[in-house]
Amino acid sequence: MKAPRTVPVVLALLLGAAAATSQPAPRTMAEILAASTASDWRTPDPVETLYLELATGRVVIELAPAFAPRHVANVKALARAAYFDGLVILRVQDNYVVQWGDAGGTRPIAGGVPALPGEFEVTSAAMPPFTLLPDGDVYAPEVGFAAGFPAARDPAQGLGWLAHCYGMVGAGRDVATDSGGGTELYVVIGHAPRHLDRNVTLLGRVLLGMELLTALPRGSGSMGFYEQPEQRVPLLGMRVAADLPPAARTPLEVLRTDTPLFAELIESRRNRREEWFRSPAGHIELCNVPLPVRQPKS
Amino acid sequence: MKAPRTVPVVLALLLGAAAATSQPAPRTMAEILAASTASDWRTPDPVETLYLELATGRVVIELAPAFAPRHVANVKALARAAYFDGLVILRVQDNYVVQWGDAGGTRPIAGGVPALPGEFEVTSAAMPPFTLLPDGDVYAPEVGFAAGFPAARDPAQGLGWLAHCYGMVGAGRDVATDSGGGTELYVVIGHAPRHLDRNVTLLGRVLLGMELLTALPRGSGSMGFYEQPEQRVPLLGMRVAADLPPAARTPLEVLRTDTPLFAELIESRRNRREEWFRSPAGHIELCNVPLPVRQPKS
Numbered sequence: 393m394k395a396p397r398t399v400p401v402v403l404a405l406l407l408g409a410a411a412a413t414s415q416p417a418p419r420t421m422a423e424i425l426a427a428s429t430a431s432d433w434r435t436p437d438p439v440e441t442l443y444l445e446l447a448t449g450r451v452v453i454e455l456a457p458a459f460a461p462r463h464v465a466n467v468k469a470l471a472r473a474a475y476f477d478g479l480v481i482l483r484v485q486d487n488y489v490v491q492w493g494d495a496g497g498t499r500p501i502a503g504g505v506p507a508l509p510g511e512f513e514v515t516s517a518a519m520p521p522f523t524l525l526p527d528g529d530v531y532a533p534e535v536g537f538a539a540g541f542p543a544a545r546d547p548a549q550g551l552g553w554l555a556h557c558y559g560m561v562g563a564g565r566d567v568a569t570d571s572g573g574g575t576e577l578y579v580v581i582g583h584a585p586r587h588l589d590r591n592v593t594l595l596g597r598v599l600l601g602m603e604l605l606t607a608l609p610r611g612s613g614s615m616g617f618y619e620q621p622e623q624r625v626p627l628l629g630m631r632v633a634a635d636l637p638p639a640a641r642t643p644l645e646v647l648r649t650d651t652p653l654f655a656e657l658i659e660s661r662r663n664r665r666e667e668w669f670r671s672p673a674g675h676i677e678l679c680n681v682p683l684p685v686r687q688p689k690s
Numbered sequence: 691m692k693a694p695r696t697v698p699v700v701l702a703l704l705l706g707a708a709a710a711t712s713q714p715a716p717r718t719m720a721e722i723l724a725a726s727t728a729s730d731w732r733t734p735d736p737v738e739t740l741y742l743e744l745a746t747g748r749v750v751i752e753l754a755p756a757f758a759p760r761h762v763a764n765v766k767a768l769a770r771a772a773y774f775d776g777l778v779i780l781r782v783q784d785n786y787v788v789q790w791g792d793a794g795g796t797r798p799i800a801g802g803v804p805a806l807p808g809e810f811e812v813t814s815a816a817m818p819p820f821t822l823l824p825d826g827d828v829y830a831p832e833v834g835f836a837a838g839f840p841a842a843r844d845p846a847q848g849l850g851w852l853a854h855c856y857g858m859v860g861a862g863r864d865v866a867t868d869s870g871g872g873t874e875l876y877v878v879i880g881h882a883p884r885h886l887d888r889n890v891t892l893l894g895r896v897l898l899g900m901e902l903l904t905a906l907p908r909g910s911g912s913m914g915f916y917e918q919p920e921q922r923v924p925l926l927g928m929r930v931a932a933d934l935p936p937a938a939r940t941p942l943e944v945l946r947t948d949t950p951l952f953a954e955l956i957e958s959r960r961n962r963r964e965e966w967f968r969s970p971a972g973h974i975e976l977c978n979v980p981l982p983v984r985q986p987k988s
Contacts, residue, residue: 484905486900486901486904487856487857487900487904510968512968512969527828528826528828529828530825530826530827530828530973530974530975531971531973531975557881558785558880558881559785566966567965567966569968582856582880582881583855583856583880583881583882583977583978584881584978585978586971586975586978587959587962587967587970587971587974587978589971590968590969591966591967591968591969602784602785603784603907603908606784606785606904606908607782607905607906607907607908608905609901609905610901610904610905661885664885667865668864668865668889669885669889670808670810670867670888670889671810671888671889672885673829673884673885673887675828675829676828676885677828677829677884679881680881680882680883680884680885
């Protein structure tokens with residue numbers, strides 16, 4: 393890094409830093425992560441972690457029971473009853489979603505229920521602690537992070553909800569708001585379709601393996617559905633991580649979003665100080681905040 | 691469509707519609723496009739249209755000479771001198787960019803120049819007419835559309851610039867702001883990296899063929915670079931559409947962004963009235979506004 397480690401006071405003020413005659417220069421994300429300690433990271437609960445198993449590898453999904461408890465419980469129950477085994481990815485719509493489910497609609501629902509009322513919002517009382525982003529949002533009164541997920545809230549309404557950022561996982565539904573439930577799941581693979589917030593149940597986020605979904609051929613049918621059955625990608629299955637022996641799990645750590653270090657990371661992304669940047673933005677939008685995941689050294 | 695074609699006055703007011711005792715219900719995008727007339731569409735100038743030719747098909751890029759005249763001229767000159775023929779896609783970074791150029795850095799620069807000063811902004815005087823979006827933006831004082839491209843402006847500074855939305859095409863550069871020029875080009879394939887706005891020269895937008903880029907395997911190297919030369923995707927070439935005989939061109943029309951019909955489309959996307967939606971967002975973010983492209987019937 394060629395960036396100086398101290399900055400003059402005027403520049404520090406321009407950077408939005410606290411007034412001081414001299415202070416350390418803002419750190420880059422790489423420097424912040426390099427300086428992180430064990431307590432800055434958390435290990436996702438294997439009981440609330442799903443593995444989508446494909447022939448090409450494993451997609452790791454962290455579930456969000458704080459926001460969608462009934463959907464999360466249902467998807468886990470379906471997974472444990474092997475409901476998803478042999479189902480298919482049936483839709484890849486460019487700049488939108490990858491979706492999997494029962495193409496024929498004939499698979500008996502085992503272990504869980506076919507549909508649930510939508511879990512589109514939670515009350516403020518049920519909302520996990522919130523790390524507020526300072527730059528506002530086009531869609532919601534407030535945005536930030538809750539339980540490690542990108543989220544939004546409306547204090548006037550006393551409601552909070554998960555946000556449709558890249559990598560978020562939701563439960564597809566038909567027109568009726570109680571027609572979803574998790575038998576058909578989608579992952580956001582494009583620019584955040586935030587207009588879906590509060591319209592469909594989000595229940596988790598992909599932590600690892602996005603590229604196994606995003607590099608799939610796009611479907612040529614309406615809404616990105618594959619038109620030929622042979623184009624569909626079979627699921628080997630979905631598994632709850634806790635049900636696998638520890639040696640068969642994928643160890644992961646996720647950066648906590650409720651720490652001073654994460655606040656510093658946000659600031660480092662609002663004002664990029666890497667040498668390449670000529671004009672740091674001074675702001676950041678919810679879905680552009682990185683949520684780092686690492687595979688711990690064994 | 692099951693949506694009613696008229697709405698009572700209270701609902702109309704809630705919808706933000708003008709006060710009236712009764713009026714037509716807002717139309718969906720599908721209905722708006724179906725009702726469009728020839729004058730709602732424009733034909734991109736073939737002199738300002740590039741074809742990126744891959745073995746898998748053609749990617750059509752509309753150039754933005756109003757925003758980056760020198761870069762556009764240089765890329766066209768390089769293309770005409772066959773500079774790009776046989777170069778490669780060398781980087782596919784998930785949720786970020788696809789990038790192509792000279793992997794070895796040894797190709798002689800023919801037809802154009804190797805680098806230019808960045809064209810990061812234009813003055814208000816040089817800015818094409820602007821269709822303002824009503825919902826604000828996290829990154830810029832004002833956002834909207836200019837010359838058919840997603841754009842932003844700062845009236846206080848008297849500057850405007852193109853925005854890094856999905857599908858936008860830019861000229862990669864090194865640390866020096868005059869180290870780009872178009873010999874290496876990238877396309878945004880993920881959530882809009884708006885922090886790049888005003889930091890790198892955008893010069894166009896992909897109109898057709900995004901899926902030929904977005905479904906490529908992600909590179910496993912740092913920043914998504916392919917680690918093995920054989921993973922790179924060769925370019926058959928880049929061509930200026932006007933240089934091809936008309937029969938070899940891809941006829942396209944793009945919805946104009948300076949019409950009442952486009953204003954209605956924006957409103958229809960701010961407040962989705964398709965039956966599926968339970969809670970229309972009431973807002974829209976710049977990079978979520980569709981910019982429809984169609985292939986005219988021959």
